[in-house]
Amino acid sequence: MxxxxxxxxxxxxxxxxxxxxxxxxxxxxxxxxxxxxxxxxxxxxxxxxxxxxxxxxxxxxxxxxxxxxxxxxxxxxxxxxxxYDGTRERDWITSGPFEIDRSEYALGESIFIRINELGPTEKGQVAFLRPLNNTHYSVYLTIPFDGVKSSYNQYFTPDLSKAKGICSIEDIAGEWTVVFRGTDYDNLKFTISDEVIVPGEESRFESVC
CATH class of the missing domain: 1.20.5 (Single alpha-helices involved in coiled-coils or other helix-helix interfaces)
Structure with missing residues (x-):
């Protein structure tokens, strides 16, 4: 116990x-x-x-x-x-069925052309002429058109080219003329400034010659 x-x-x-x-x-x-x-x-x-x-x-x-x-x-x-956000307001300028989206562009901006309601027999070329001086121009680009296709759009971006003798900004900037060969439509004019406002495009316009 x-x-x-x-x-x-x-x-x-x-x-x-x-x-x-x-x-x-x-x-x-x-x-x-x-x-x-x-x-x-x-x-x-x-x-x-x-x-x-x-x-x-x-x-x-x-x-x-x-x-x-x-x-x-x-x-x-x-x-x-x-x-600049890539969609600046356009102020379409017109000659007959041809329209250019702006009257003034900055370096690096594309030029947009719109063709509407061509006549079936209308045929020719849209010629873009860049200024050489106050009185002379040089053909930069031609775009053919044919009334078989009555409406279409196209664009291009002016650029430097050693082969074309377009060496610097001075060879692009200025008042351009658009001629509608093969028609009686009035010429159009637009201006390309010497300023680059498109982000990332600055090096593109350094002298190439």
């Missing part, structure tokens, strides 16, 4: 010890976790501060000038996108 009582006492004592030890272990684990988290946060903040200080120290006047230049270019690009 005595041995049984002693055994129960020992068991109860062990259970009490377990109930005391478990909270202590949990508390220790919690302290360790909090310490690791705090260390990581502190370490991260220190690293970020170090990087920021290093960057600040490396921004020399020359670098700052470049940064300012980049910022200015970004702002100019935004203005460019605002002024």
């Amino acid at each position: 005595m041995r049984k009582v002693f055994t129960i006492f020992v068991k109860n004592k062990n259970m009490k010890n377990i109930f005391i030890v478990i909270p202590i272990i949990i508390a220790i684990i919690a302290i360790i976790v909090i310490s690791i988290t705090s260390f990581e946060k502190t370490n991260t903040i220190e690293i970020e501060d170090s990087i920021n200080k290093e960057l600040e120290n490396k921004i020399t006047p020359e670098i700052q000038e470049k940064l300012d230049e980049i910022e200015q270019n970004v702002e100019e690009s935004k203005d460019l996108e605002t002024n």
Whole structure:
């Protein structure tokens, strides 16, 4: 009987010890976790501060000038996108069944011609003449037309060409004339400016001769 009582006492004592030890272990684990988290946060903040200080120290006047230049270019690009989105308003100019979509183009813009309701016997060529000087022109492109097909559209983009002797912007810019050979329709005139407003087209108009 005595041995049984002693055994129960020992068991109860062990259970009490377990109930005391478990909270202590949990508390220790919690302290360790909090310490690791705090260390990581502190370490991260220190690293970020170090990087920021290093960057600040490396921004020399020359670098700052470049940064300012980049910022200015970004702002100019935004203005460019605002002024040109590839769908500028058209102001169709007309001669008989022939229409040109604008009276003024920028470098890099395509010239769009629309032919509507040609007569069945009407046949000839649309000749685009670029200016050589105030009185003389040179044929840049001809587009044939035939009344068998009464309506159609076509476009082209004026460009530099060493083979054609079109070496620089000066050989494209100016007032062009459109002549409708084989008809009595009046000529049309349009202007190509010396400005590039189409994004990414600047290098296209560097001198080729």
